[in-house]
Amino acid sequence: MTPVIEVAGLWTQFGDHVVHRDLNLTVMPGEVVSLVGGSGSGKTTLMRQILGLERPTRGTVKVFGIPLHGSNAQLLHKIRKRWGVLFQEGALYSALSVFDNIALPLRELRAFDEDFIRDMVLLKLDMVDIERRHAAKMPADLSGGMIKRIALARALVLEPELVFLDEPTAGLDPDRSESFVKLIRSLHETLNLTVVMVTHDLDTLVSLSDKIAVLAEQKLIVYGTLREAIAVRHPFILNFFLGERGLRALSAVAATINLNGKH
Amino acid sequence: MQQAAAPAVLDPDVRQARTADGAPAVELSGAWDIRALETRARSLKLQLRQFSTDPGSHWNLSRIQRLDHIGALLIWQAWGKRRPARLALAQGHEVFFSHLDSAAAAAPAAPFDPLRLVRALGAALLLTAEHLRGIVQLLGQILLDSLVLLRHPLRGPWREISASLFRVGTQALGITALVGFLIGIVLSYLSAEQLKSVGANVFIINILGIGIIRELGPVIAAVLVAGRSGSAITAQLGVMRVTEELDALSVMGIPHTVRLILPKIVALAIAMPLLILWTSGIALTGGAISADMQLGISVHSFMTGLPAAVPAVNLSLAMGKGVVFGALIALIACHFGLRVQPNTESLGIGTTNSVVTSITAVIIADAIFAVIFADVGISLL
DSSP, X not given: OOOSEEEEEEEEEETTEEEXXXXXXXXXXXXXXXXXXXXXXXXXXHHHHHTTSSOOSEEEEXXXXXXXXXXXXXXXHHHHHHEEEEOTTOXXXXXXXXXXXXXXXXXXXXXXXXXXXXXXXXXXXXXXXXXXXXXXXXXXXXXHHHHHHHHHHHHHTTOOSEEEEESTTTTSOHHHHHHHHHHHHHHHHHHOOEEEEEOOOHHHHXXXXXEEEEEETTEEEEEEOHHHHHHSOOHHHHHHHHSHHHHHHHHHXXXXXXXXHHO | OGGGTOOOXXXXXXXXXXXXXXOEXXXXXXXXXXXXXXXXXXXXXXXHHHHTTOTTOEEEEEEEEEEOHHHHHHHHHHTTSSOOSSEEEOTTOHXXXXXXXXXXXXXXXXXXXXXXXXXXXXXXXXXXXXXXXXHHHHHHHHHHHHHHHHHSGGGSOHHHHHHHHHHHTGGGHHHHHHXXXXXXXXXXXXXXXXXXXXXXXXXHHHHHHHIIIIIIHHHXXXXXXXXXXXXXXXXXXXXXXXXXXXXXXXXTXXXXXXXXXXXXXXHHHHHHHHHHHHHHHHHHHHHHHHHHHHHOOOHHHHHHHHHHHSOTHHHHHHHHHHHHHHHHHHHHHHXXXXXXXXXXXXXXXXXXXXXXXXXXXXXXXXXXXXXXXXXXXXXXX
């Protein structure tokens, strides 16, 4: 199987400041990978580079086996139709209504009629649990949680194979983030998505990720399952996972991990 | 995984078939996902519609290799938005149809309103009244805050005033000089042609003097400043509203009228008359140079003839206009800035409205000045 994402020998440098030093990362189809790291460790930069929004100083980024830099515009356009991105603040177009925001990618394809687009948008709204009466509202009139879910609906409307989530649960209350995590998990199961997310929220991280990529000291210090990540003795990992908050989150899922082990 | 043995993915296809017991059936096969449908959606939709005329027919979807919501929706719409009685699905494809059965609902249509135009007119008038009230309210608030400042002059926003003065005044010198100079040349050139034909060359000094000092200088400078600083003020306050900076100031007990709006009004009220002097001066210089070339009136005699042609009170009048124009532009720009809603479109609309309104207000104020001071500063021959 070709990897969905393949980052090889990636360097990022801003002036004298090296953010990534010879970083490698491979994501296989169907995996849920979380990027974690302290502030300024370059998680968001790495994600933006995989999205082609920024260009690394050195190294290659391949998505669906196609290099992002040096490929022709037509090929890149094809990649962009196969991935969906949930930005941290949602990035809904504030001049368009909720309906038009979700319909925009479909309309851009120019393959479907308005009747089809309407049903598709309503279906996606149902999938992310947004009532239809909100469809005519403008993004400025919505709460943060609703914006996140609508942005997810927009990211999913073209049935992407790869989804990027930037802090999917940041700014949501515990109840909402719980339901958001459930939503993403069920979407992952039904649609067999590959998910790459940046998150600080341990609960989200623990309950969703197949693999965890820990960014520190300008490279990936660990790339593996939660168990493998915790086993590494590194100050960041000790603080992040085995600090007070980390232990609390881990103990909450410890029960489920054990259960799975017995089956 | 099993993928090594999997057959190649075929194009989506619809065809007539028969079930094992010989009943008519519609058989779908191949990939029914967005990648395949993107280019074939229209033709497949037509084909599906032909087959879906018989409600009793058996639908065999078990040979579909790939399915997603797009494909499922396309098929479901062909069924008339209900699941047929006899349907065979491939394993794992049920999930794509499960959401759909609840999705049949019509979007509400907008009701027809025969009084739409009347309503729109009324809304526009009410909005204008609301703007006027808002501006008067803002002005009143600023006056009240200024009274407090008079008692505690040390707490005044002096640094902010100075910074605004630099931004709206000093940095505008270049553009006002350029525009003033060109206008002076053009005006002088056109008038010279006319005056030459009636032999009234020397009146070029009167025309340019009164025209530029009394009217054109103030209006040109005000229009330029409204476009340059008015828009900047509106955008700045608007972004501060969007990013909640204004609220942050309020909760710290720092009134934004004193810290943000007053400095801008004071700075523009000071800078505007000075910019008018500067613009008029440069415009007259341009006019004098052009007059020298066209009519042979030397720059020196142009300048020495000016005091006789233009009574000094015109200068005071121009400066007075400057104070009023400057304060008006700042007030309107601040008013529209504070009304920006937290979205990008509102910011654009607010900035446009701000510039258009302040230029209009400047011209209306200029007309009022012209009526009030009709008898002042015009020397008749």
